[in-house]
Amino acid sequence: MHPLIILGFCLMVACCVVSGIDVFRTIREGRDPERRMRSFLLAAGLLIGGGILVIIGLTAG
Secondary structure, eight states, X not given: OOXXXXXXXXXXXXXXXXXXXXXHHHHHHOOOHHHHXXXXXXXXXXXXXXXXXXXXXXHHO
């Protein structure tokens, strides 16, 4: 398996971890929408970046 594919999958897993942490913090502390939007954008960026790396890895290898 190409290293870019592995890195892309790791970024996708990191996206799930960021989303999970945000959910638990929201349940416990009741976070404001501004911080939740920042966390959502971070998770979305990780997911899109991971998808791009997987596609590049598939076409390169």
